[in-house]
Each structure stands twice: as C-alpha cells, then as structure tokens.
Amino acid sequence: MPETIVVLDPLAPERAARLRALLPPGFVLTHGTARGDEHLAQIIAEADYAISGQVGVSATVLRAARRLKLLHKWGVGVDNLDLEAARACGIAVARTAGSNALPVAEFTLGLTLAALRYIAYAHAELKQGEWRGGRLPGETFMLSGKTVGIVGFGAIGQTFARLLRGFGCTILYSKRHRLTPEEEAGHGARFAALPELLEAADVVSLNCPLTAETTGLIDSRAIARMKSTAILVNVARGGVVVEADLIEALQTRRIAGAAMDVFSVEPLPADSPLLRLDNLVVTPHLAAIVAENFDKTVLQMFGNILRVSRGEPVQPQDRVI
Structure with missing residues (x-):
C-alpha cells in the first residue's frame, strides 16, 4: 500500500506536479489548500510523512497525526515547528541542511x-x-x-x-x-x-x-x-x-x-x-526560491523519507530530532 507524503503548504498545481514527478515509487503526495491549524490537522491525520515550507506546525497539528513518522522542513530554519510536541509525539524531524x-x-x-x-x-x-x-x-x-x-x-x-x-x-x-x-x-x-x-x-x-x-x-x-x-x-x-x-x-x-x-x-x-x-x-520570503535548486532540495527531502521508510536513520546533517 502506498505511503502518503503531505506538503502542508498550499501549492499551485504546477508546483505539485513537479513534486510528483520526483516522487519515489510507492509514495503518493497530497498538499494543503488553505492555512490554519484546523485544515492542517485534517490533512496530516492519515499522512505517513509531512513537509513544511513556510507554514507553522503547532502541537495541535502534530497531535492530530495518527501515523506520522517524519516531519521534514523544506529549508533550514525549524523555528516554526513545535519541536517539543514532536518529541512528545515520537515524531522525527529533519531539514534540508545546506540546500539553500x-x-x-x-x-x-x-x-x-x-x-x-x-x-x-x-x-x-x-x-x-x-x-x-x-x-x-x-x-x-x-x-x-x-x-x-x-x-x-x-x-x-x-x-x-x-x-x-x-x-x-x-x-x-x-x-x-x-x-x-x-x-x-x-x-x-x-x-x-x-x-x-x-x-x-x-x-x-x-x-x-x-x-x-x-x-x-x-x-x-x-x-x-x-x-x-x-x-x-x-x-x-x-x-x-x-x-x-x-x-x-x-x-x-x-x-x-x-x-x-x-x-x-x-x-x-x-x-x-x-x-x-x-x-x-x-520581499515576501523569497530568498531560497530558485528554479535550479528545486530538484536538488526535493530529492534531499525524499531521500530522507525513503530512509525512514526503510527503517534507516535520516542523514546526520539533516537530523533535528
């Protein structure tokens, strides 16, 4: 049965298509369509893996995740993720170190x-x-x-x-x-x-x-x-x-x-x-967004998700908790 990756940020159809083109076999990808904890709690509930770009991930959202194995930051700064809640819920957290x-x-x-x-x-x-x-x-x-x-x-x-x-x-x-x-x-x-x-x-x-x-x-x-x-x-x-x-x-x-x-x-x-x-x-939080860096960063995230799927640890440089 395929495992589900949810991108918590709202995505344009073109961006979602680019992500799906890079998905490893055995995974499906969904994404947010609105902002706010109520919506995020709904879409994370049945996800195996979650990716956050600019949206914050609160304790309320993380407690709604029933089977989440990994929360991955699309970027480096994890200040918008509730790390203590992730620890309490037994959810690993990773980031794309050096990617941007x-x-x-x-x-x-x-x-x-x-x-x-x-x-x-x-x-x-x-x-x-x-x-x-x-x-x-x-x-x-x-x-x-x-x-x-x-x-x-x-x-x-x-x-x-x-x-x-x-x-x-x-x-x-x-x-x-x-x-x-x-x-x-x-x-x-x-x-x-x-x-x-x-x-x-x-x-x-x-x-x-x-x-x-x-x-x-x-x-x-x-x-x-x-x-x-x-x-x-x-x-x-x-x-x-x-x-x-x-x-x-x-x-x-x-x-x-x-x-x-x-x-x-x-x-x-x-x-x-x-x-x-x-x-x-x-400028509206654009510094890390460039076309040439998209595939590299996404493959770094998907690589970590694959490792967790296989029961292996995240790359040491990307591991947060």
Whole structure:
C-alpha cells in the first residue's frame, strides 16, 4: 500500500506536479489548500510523512497525526515547528541542511545592493510614471570597499562572505562559536563581538537562526550603535528584529535604510507600517526560491523519507530530532 507524503503548504498545481514527478515509487503526495491549524490537522491525520515550507506546525497539528513518522522542513530554519510536541509525539524531524546556502546568499547580495542604491524605490516610482532621477529619498552608496558585518556565520553567512570578495569588502562576522584563525583566513573574515560589528559595519546582514538568544537581537539599543549611513538586511527570521524599533529608526533616518525578506508575522499584513517606508526594501520570503535548486532540495527531502521508510536513520546533517 502506498505511503502518503503531505506538503502542508498550499501549492499551485504546477508546483505539485513537479513534486510528483520526483516522487519515489510507492509514495503518493497530497498538499494543503488553505492555512490554519484546523485544515492542517485534517490533512496530516492519515499522512505517513509531512513537509513544511513556510507554514507553522503547532502541537495541535502534530497531535492530530495518527501515523506520522517524519516531519521534514523544506529549508533550514525549524523555528516554526513545535519541536517539543514532536518529541512528545515520537515524531522525527529533519531539514534540508545546506540546500539553500547559495540562493539565500545571492539574494542577500541583491537586497544589499537594492537598499544601498534605492533600486526598488526607483523601480516602483518609474512604474507609476515618475522619473525621479536624482530626486531620491536619501543618499545612495556603493558596496565596493565597505565593511560588511555578518551576524550568523553558518553556510549562508560564509557563502555571502565569499560573494563579497569581488567587492573588496572588509568582512566581520559574529557567531556563538568563533572559527579558528585558519578558518577565518580561508573565509577572509574577522570575528567581532556584536557591539563592535554594529558600530563598524556599513552593511549589517542577519544570517542567523531564530533562537532564544537571537530573538529580538536587533532592537533600539542595537540600532543605536549602527552608523547613520548603514543599512540592515534581514534574510534570517523576522523575530530577530524588533520591527517597531526598526520602523522608528527608518522613519527618523537613524539608519539609512533596510531590506527584509522575513517578518514577525507572515504573510505580512497589508496594513503593516513597513509597507509605507521609502527607505525599506521588502520581499515576501523569497530568498531560497530558485528554479535550479528545486530538484536538488526535493530529492534531499525524499531521500530522507525513503530512509525512514526503510527503517534507516535520516542523514546526520539533516537530523533535528
């Protein structure tokens, strides 16, 4: 009898078809059609395996799963999964470690350039028939030769550092466990405690996971340490930034600008004050989405599901619990 994989996120028919084309023999795939715990509890009830991209998976949803063997994150950050509930229910959890490092690092670079040069603002204005030219809301800056501070220096942060080499940037990084001098030399980066990084950087890039330590890490006190000409780029998780403090800093021009791909509430509400700031670039959690990475990431997930189906453990680097 086929085993069932349910993707908890709503999927367009074309995307569902691409997934089914990669399914191993002996599996069927279903997916969400709405959001909310009530719907998720219904579709997970009889599933053998579940995949979550951007939707949160609560204890209520997990307790509704009658035979779930594995909950797999389509991506890396598992902050939207109730891990304690998964443990209590005896459900293994995995993720696609390293799968999105290059796409997210490239997107971080794109957001950085867009924020430094008002690219998104100028694009939106021209679409409305406004030829702004030199009449931008603030000064524009080059990336070349600047100091970039990377908060979180895992696979994504390290890949971003590699991309920055061509711009001749000075790279500072902050993370819980410092690299060895040899590793730092290999990445062309220098360790800096967060206060030093914030004070020195022209660009502060958040590439860290959301944990108890990083929740609210960038608040008004952290922003007060930044240069008035600096920009903040967040492709980590919305909860790393206290959004109300960032909004105030952008409104008062305490910092020059920011770019965000992630938010404390997703989807971002249409009445969010973030959408009314002319020195903020916003995108709807797109950093990891690229056509070239689809098959690779899906096959990584399906490979782990196959292992569990055969009674084998998930790949060590992908195992969460």
